[in-house]
Amino acid sequence: MTARYDTRDGIAVITLDNPPVNGLGYQTRRAVAEGLASAQADTGVRAIVLTGAGRAFSGGADIREFDSPLALAEPNLLTLIKLVEACSKPVVAAIHSVCMGGGLELSLGCHYRVATAAAAIALPEVKIGLIPGAGGTQRLPRVLGVETALNMIVSGEPVRSEVLAALPGQKLFDQIIEGDLLAGALAFAGRVAEHRPMPSVRALKASHPNPDAYLQFARNTVGAMSRNFPAPLACVEAVAASLKLPLEAGLAEELRIFRPLMSSPECKALRHAFFGERAAGKIPDVPETTPQRPLAKVGVIGAGTMGGGIAMNFLNAGLPVTLLEMSQPALDRGLATIRSNYESQLKRGKLKPDILAARMALLSTTLDYAALADADLIIEAVYEEIGVKQSVFERLDAVAKPGAILASNTSTLDLDRIAGFTTRPQDVVGMHFFSPANVMKLLEVVRGKATAKDVLATVMALARKIKKTAVVSGVCDGFIGNRMIEQYSRQAGFLLDEGATPAQVDKAMERFGMAMGPFRMGDLAGNDIGWAIRKRRAVERGTLRYSKTADLLCELGRFGQKTGAGWYDYAAGKRDAIPSPLVEQMIAAHRQELGISPRRIGDEEIVQRLVFALVNEAAHILEEGIANKASDIDMVYLTGYGFALHRGGPLCYADSLGLYNVAAAMQRFAANPHDDGEFWRPAPLLARLVAEGKTFT
Ligand code: NAD
DSSP: OOEEEEEETTEEEEEEOOTTTTOOOHHHHHHHHHHHHHHHHOTTOOEEEEEEOTTOSBOSSOGGGTTSGGGGSSSOHHHHHHHHHTOSSOEEEEEOSEEETHHHHHHHHSSEEEEOTTOEEEOGGGGGTOOOOSSHHHHHHHHHOHHHHHHHHHHOOOEEHHHHHTSTTOOSOSEEOOSOHHHHHHHHHHHHTTOSSOOOGGGOOOOOSSHHHHHHHHHHHHHHHOTTOSHHHHHHHHHHHHHHSOHHHHHHHHHHHHHHHHTSHHHHHHHHHHHHHHHHTOBTTBOTTOOOOOOOOEEEEOOSHHHHHHHHHHHHTTOOEEEEOSSHHHHHHHHHHHHHHHHHHHHTTSSOHHHHHHHHHTEEEESOGGGGTTOSEEEEOOOSOHHHHHHHHHHHHHHSOTTOEEEEOOSSSOHHHHHTTSSOGGGEEEEEEOSSTTTOOEEEEEOOSSOOHHHHHHHHHHHHHTTOEEEEEOSSTTHHHHHHHHHHHHHHHHHHHHTOOHHHHHHHHHHHTOSSOHHHHHHHHOHHHHHHHHHHHHHHHOOOOOOTHHHHHHHTTOOBGGGTBSSEEOOTTOOOOEEOHHHHHHHHHHHHHHTOOOOOOOHHHHHHHHHHHHHHHHHHHHHTTSSSOHHHHHHHHHHHSOOOGGGTSHHHHHHHHOHHHHHHHHHHHHTOTTSOTTTTSOOHHHHHHHHTTOOOO
């Protein structure tokens, strides 16, 4: 059983008890229904208190039941809420900590609600592409007013109970309890036990002084903010029904709107991302019980683009950081950048002055490696050259204390080789942050062949502390994300050779849902970075076929925004990408040299060639065991590369199209003489999945 039942002085107490957050799974629902029946049958019971054990009142539906028939097994949540509403004795919800989704909907079926001041109240269904489906869109407007309810339902964000309880005219909370919640709830229940008729949200009306104008305003604003996602507008329509219809009809309308969302591709994508985020933290052979190393002090080497941002992550989490550079001017520059980043947050009202001061006080700087001797974790973000990495790791090996974790932020270099520069390869790990490192969610944790399990466990836990999505990658050139992006960029280059313009490619990808097309991304990150990588790779593994346009661009010194010109032109001090006649001429001249006559290329081909290039490389990465699971690859792309969230990541998207169709398109691309036919041979894993009628995810 997953709810407890007992009685105290004539009051029955039903306590949801389904860790971790009292999800309303089948067994829990049954136990509550049985509790209600017992309380009604017991003539000694005058009223009922419904509460939650542990860390929540209830977090809502039990996510372990998603996609299982158990989610709908009777008593389903709608039935349970009806049982509560129809109970012959008053039911008081005693709310604390977390009251979300189905948990809030259940409490709205109760006759009374009391809460602690700091409970987090939310209907977060929109975040997984749904609307609340158990009466939330009909009952919340009846107790909080249409505007407050709609804001909560469309955003999915939690609001503190005391904030809601302070709203004029609100009927969500009957009392905010100070001190012991259960004692307060029992006392409250005792006071109202004999009151008849019992109040019911069902009897309230939702109203608005100017409903048509308000709803039109809501449709316009929500529609504009939620391009690509149907759920937010569906929330507006469901709440609109609460204004027009009696409760029963409103509930039917809610269900009518809810059902098709359940099977929409956007809902599937959002759920994939939701579970992918949780799954990314789990490493098959590193159980959650793996001991962790102590982590109280951090060292960062290199105060350039990455080092400064990396340091900020730890300062934000309250960990002291020592920043090391080669020279005082470099150190001063790095420190000034960190300070100015914080000051701009201060100006935007995102940071308070005392917090800024506290964070800066945690930061110390040095030119001397000896200052890193007591650090528990040292991350290097020095130049991307193996010789420089070697000298840094040899010095670290000499000064770091035994057991200190030695991490590299390298984007492409061989982590095992770097580990080999030390006498303690088991302590070496990759922590590949993305730029800007204090903002981007993704952290690729690179597992070397010697990396110890407790090092991995420590770094994964640290990632949670600094609010990153950590994904484990094995060692290969570019790890998961950059290895895939190489194929994506290569296709973008071939498209230029064949007749497309940078702006056309970017627009097609942005319409597909990418935060930024490949050429705008190149201009932002710096085209010289890819140039240097291509040169290194040409030496290491022979020349891979590329469009030469990217090299020609760099030979013109057009590195991107930082040089005021790249694939696009930029007005001084502005970031707007203006198509460049010079670049178009350069591309056309190169095309002529290749003897290609340009053709019109449609958006669909652009999107498919770029995205399927990611998919085919991802299939190799999975098969080689570089990534542990398909959802890890999707999380890398959603959190590090601005991949369209409503598509769920490249592999979720490929699955939604059907892998048979994806492989068939690859075969068509292979026949294009200006493309790399060899690359387009479907990866063995992909071919196998097609043959077996299976999917990646
Ligand atoms: P950067 O040139 O901006 O900064 C490097 C800094 O390291 C410089 O300030 C330099 O003075 C310092 N440095 C060099 N050698 C040193 C040494 N021996 N001891 C101490 N300090 C030293 O470079 P960056 O863009 O910050 O890149 C750093 C690392 O991060 C590279 O390995 C790069 O591949 C990786 N990386 C970069 C990005 C990015 O977008 N820039 C993203 C992810 C990873």
